[in-house]
Amino acid sequence: MVERIKKYGRYKDYYSFSCIEVKIAAAITFVLIFLMFEFFSFYESFKVIESDIKQIIVVVIGGEFTLLGMSLAGMAIITSLISPEILSVINKIDREDTINRVLSHFEFSAFNFGVQISYFILIYFALISKREVIEKIPFIICSTIICYHFFFNLFYIISLIGDCIKINEIKTQSKQIASYEKTFYNIVNELRIDYLLALSLKEKGIKREQLLKDLYVMIDKSNLDDKPNIKEYLCNYYGNG
Missing domain, CATH: 1.20.120 (Four Helix Bundle (Hemerythrin (Met), subunit A))
Incomplete structure (x- = not known):
């Protein structure tokens, strides 16, 4: 002291x-x-x-x-x-x-x-x-x-x-700075995941429709809340393009 x-x-x-x-x-x-x-x-x-x-x-x-x-x-x-x-x-x-x-x-x-x-x-x-x-x-x-x-x-x-x-x-x-940093890193991580996912789908010849079906099955088997909204988000995100 x-x-x-x-x-x-x-x-x-x-x-x-x-x-x-x-x-x-x-x-x-x-x-x-x-x-x-x-x-x-x-x-x-x-x-x-x-x-x-x-x-x-x-x-x-x-x-x-x-x-x-x-x-x-x-x-x-x-x-x-x-x-x-x-x-x-x-x-x-x-x-x-x-x-x-x-x-x-x-x-x-x-x-x-x-x-x-x-x-x-x-x-x-x-x-x-x-x-x-x-x-x-x-x-x-x-x-x-x-x-x-x-x-x-x-x-x-x-x-x-x-x-x-x-x-x-x-x-x-x-808090504002931390929130901004989180948002920034979340965007970067999403881009990285999307890139790796695109490579994986291309190598294995899996179409987006099949990816969505597999994701839906995983969601249905999980204990997640608000499953319909999660499916809708994934459909909009991966179903376009």
């Missing part, structure tokens, strides 16, 4: 201001921290609201377990919906390795939720241990990091919806 995060540079997502989730998370964090410490005296009144903070942490942990499940489910859904055939076509037309990049987004999201759940649990145990609150400056720094990480995770997983749409577009294009 760490290797893939390094490979696709996912750690840069934390501070890449080209990403909308970073801009939103940074803006909300700035406003929230400013209000908390300048207007609401969050540090000075921390002991008073400590029990409320613990309840909020418990709720957030529960919610993040749900989001963690969504990240893992997203990876499973994407990998299950793309068949090896479609994946082969995607690899031919997609030079940006989009599928693996999107999967690395989900993996990075799951990693972040796992990390945040872990340190929220540690914070919760620290709160119930009745330890003294750390100094104000470190407290503000820690609060800022936690708030930013929380909102980053929240909007990061929302942004994955756009990645899923991108994958769906690539998948649709790949």
